[in-house]
Structures are given as structure tokens and as C-alpha cells.
Amino acid sequence: PTGGGVAHxxxxxAFQAPAGCQGFRGQSGATLIRPSGEVMxxxxxxxxxxxxxxxxxxxxxxxxxxxxxxLKRCTVFALPVKGSxxxxxxxxxxxxxxxRQLRMHTSSRVDFYVHAxxxxxxxxxxxxxxxxxxxxxxxxxxxxxxxxxxxxxxxWQLVDDFDWLKATHSPNW
Numbered sequence: 001p002t003g004g005g006v007a008h009x010x011x012x013x014a015f016q017a018p019a020g021c022q023g024f025r026g027q028s029g030a031t032l033i034r035p036s037g038e039v040m041x042x043x044x045x046x047x048x049x050x051x052x053x054x055x056x057x058x059x060x061x062x063x064x065x066x067x068x069x070x071l072k073r074c075t076v077f078a079l080p081v082k083g084s085x086x087x088x089x090x091x092x093x094x095x096x097x098x099x100r101q102l103r104m105h106t107s108s109r110v111d112f113y114v115h116a117x118x119x120x121x122x123x124x125x126x127x128x129x130x131x132x133x134x135x136x137x138x139x140x141x142x143x144x145x146x147x148x149x150x151x152x153x154x155x156w157q158l159v160d161d162f163d164w165l166k167a168t169h170s171p172n173w
Contacts, residue, residue, distance in 0.1 A: 016067070016069075017043060017045035017047065017065075017067035017069070018043060021042070021043045021044065021045045021067065022042065022043070022044055022045070023044050023045030023046055023047060023067070024045075024046050024047070024049065024052075024054060025045065025046075025047045025048055025049070026047070026048045026049070027049050027050075027052055028049070028050045028051055028052065029050075029051045029052065030049075030052050030053075031052070031053045031054075031055075032046075032049075032052055032053070032054045032055070033054075033055045033057065034055070034056045034057060034058050035057055035058065036057040036058060036079075036140070037058070038058040042064055043064050043065045043066070043067060043083075044056070044064065044065075044066055044067070045066075045067040045068075045069070046066070046067070046068045046069070046071065046076060047067065047068075047069045047070050047071075048069070048070040048071075049070070049071050049072070049074050050071070050072040050073060050074065051072070051073045051074065052071075052074045052075075053074070053075050054074060054075070054076040054077070054078075055076075055077050055078075056076070056077070056078035056079060057079060057140070058079065064081055064082060064083045065081070065083040065084050065085070065086065066078060066081050066083075066084075066085040066086070066097070066099070067085075067086050067088075068085065068086065068087045068088070068090065068095070069086075069087075069088045069089055069090070070088070070089050070090070071089075071090040071091070071093050072090070072091050072092060072093070073091075073092045073093065074090075074093045074094075075093065075094045075095075076093065076094075076095045076096065076097070077096040078095075078096065078097055078098070079098070079136075079140060079143040079147075080098030080099060080115060080133075080143050080144055080146075080147040080149050081098070081099045081147055082099075082100070082146075082147045082148050082149075083099065083100065083101075084099055084100060084101040084102070084103065085097050085099045085101070085102050085103070086103050086105070087102070087103070087104045087105065087107055087110070088104075088105045088106055088107065089105070089106050089107060090104075090107040090108075090110050091107065091108055091109055091110070092108075092109045092110070093107075093109075093110045093111070094110070094111045094113075095110060095111070095112050095113070096113040096133060096134065097112065097113070097114055097115075097133070098114070098115035098116070098133050098143075098144070098147070098149060099115075099116060099117070099147070099149070100116070100117040100118060100147075100148075100149065101116070101117070101118050101121075102114060102116045102120040102121070103120075103121045103122075103123070104120070104121070104122045104123070104125050104128065105122075105123050105124060105125070106123075106124045106125065107122075107125045107128065108125060108126045108127050108128070109126075109127045109128075110125075110127075110128050110129075111128075111129045111131070112128060112129065112130045112131070112156075113131050113132065113133050113134060114130055114131070114132065114133055114154075114156040115132065115133035115144075115149065115151070115154045115156060116154065116155050116156055117149055117150070117153060117154075117155065118155060119155055119158040119159065119160045120155070120156065120158070120159045120160070121159075121160050121162060122159060122160070122161050122162070122163075122170075122173060123161075123162045123163060124163060125161075125163075125173070128159075128173040129173065130156055130157060130159055130173060131156070132154060132156045132157075133154065133156065159173050161173065
């Protein structure tokens with residue numbers, strides 16, 4: 001850098017699905033459904049989609065992770081997962097997500113309907129909105145128990161912004 005300034009260093013992005021992870025990838029304008037009854041025993045990725053509707057209707061039976069990355073103008077509805085959910089580089093989306101831990105990174109203009117057992121965490125995000133996860137119909141309600149999550153314990157509104165460490169409310173959500 002010149003003039004004594006600090007060089008701009010891109011933010012590190014460690015939120016990557018493991019190699020070989022099952023998922024929906026690289027589609028546009030599609031409706032993608034993981035049907036109920038399908039065992040979700042491992043990680044699952046939803047990546048590089050635009051203008052898609054995604055429905056993940058399989059209950060989590062293991063400590064699986066849901067990786068959501070590179071979505072544009074998509075709607076994702078996922079039953080609660082036993083592990084964590086990582087959302088990275090999403091824009092203009094609506095996401096219905098339930099998990100123990102929810103982390104969002106480098107995303108903007110996303111509406112989240114959340115059920116989280118811990119404080120959701122955002123980093124390098126802007127224009128996010130949060131609301132509680134919807135009440136599930138009776139046939140899907142056992143998903144919370146399958147994921148080991150208490151439906152009564154939801155911290156959706158206790159968002160921690162790692163870029164806004166002041167006592168006042170973050171401008172990013």
C-alpha cells in the first residue's frame with residue numbers, strides 16, 4: 001500500500017461443503033425437492049443456484065450440516081437439522097431454516113425465518129431480516145425431535161453481528 005494505508009485483504013471464507021457432499025448444485029429456475037422419508041445421515045449442500053425453489057423435507061438423523069452457498073433469488077425451506085447450517089454468499093433470497101447453530105457470511109438482502117438453539121451469527125452481511133420459523137404441520141412436527149431441538153427454545157431474534165461489536169443494534173439486520 002502507498003501513503004501508509006492498510007491494504008484491503010479479502011475476508012477469509014471457511015464455509016465450504018466437504019468434497020463429495022450430496023446436494024443440489026448449479027441450477028437455474030428449478031424446483032428441487034429432497035422428499036420426506038429420505039434419510040439425511042450426512043452433510044447436504046445447496047450451492048450455486050438462481051431463481052430456484054428448494055424444499056428439504058427429510059428429517060436429520062445424524063449430526064449433519066447444511067451448507068448453503070451462492071444462491072441468488074431463491075427460496076429454501078428446510079426441516080430442522082441436527083447439526084449446523086452455514087449460509088454464504090447469498091443474495092435476494094428467502095430461507096426457512098432450523099438448527100442448533102446458524103452462521104451467515106457475506107450475504108445480503110436475505111429474509112430468514114429461523115429456529116436456532118443458539119444465537120444466530122452474521123459476518124460481513126447487510127440488509128438481512130429475521131423472523132421466527134413457521135409452525136410446522138402435524139405430519140412434519142416430529143422433525144424437531146429428530147433433530148434434537150426443542151421447539152419451545154428459539155433464539156431467532158438474538159442475532160450476533162461479528163462486524164458490529166457495539167451495544168447498540170447492528171445496522172446489518
